Amino acid sequence: MRPAPTTRAQYRAFSTLTTRWIDNDIYGHMNNAVHYQLFDTAVNGHLLEQGALDFRGGAGVFLVVETGCHYFSELAFPDLVTAGIKLRKLGTSSVTYEVGLFRGEAQxxxxxxxxxxxxxxxxxxxxxxxxxxLRAILERLL
Structure with missing residues (x-):
C-alpha cells in the first residue's frame, strides 16, 4: 500500500541540500536515482556532523544494504531541498532511517x-x- 506523504513535523533532524543541473533528466525533473544520492548525503552528512562517523579511520563503517522510495511530486534543479531524517528501527548493528525530501519550504x-x-x-x-x-547519537533520531 502506498503511504501518504509525510510532513516536516514527523522528522527529528534536517539537512539542506542543493540540486545540480546534471540532476535533471530529459523530462525536466530530477532523475529518480538522484533521490537515493540525496538520502545517502543527508544521512552520512548528519552522522559526520554529530561525530558518529569516521569514514577515513574508524574501526567500523556503515554499509547500505537496502533503500526504497515513494515519489509524490517532482523535484528539479534549481530546487533547494530539505531532507528530514528519523529512525524507524535501531538494532544492534543495523539502523533503518526514514528520509523525507521537501522542496523549498513545502510541508x-x-x-x-x-x-x-x-x-x-x-x-x-x-x-x-x-x-x-554511536547508539546515543542515533537514539536522538527515534
Missing part, C-alpha cells in the same frame, strides 16, 4: 523513503555492534 514530502545501514568492521566487512556513543 509535505515530495519523496520519502528508507535507508538501511549495517555497522561493519572496516577490515572484515562483518557486522559488529555499534558503540554506546
Amino acid at each position: 509535505s514530502a515530495a519523496a520519502q523513503g528508507h535507508f538501511v545501514h549495517v555497522y561493519v568492521d572496516r577490515e572484515t566487512r562483518r557486522p559488529m555492534p555499534m558503540t554506546a556513543a
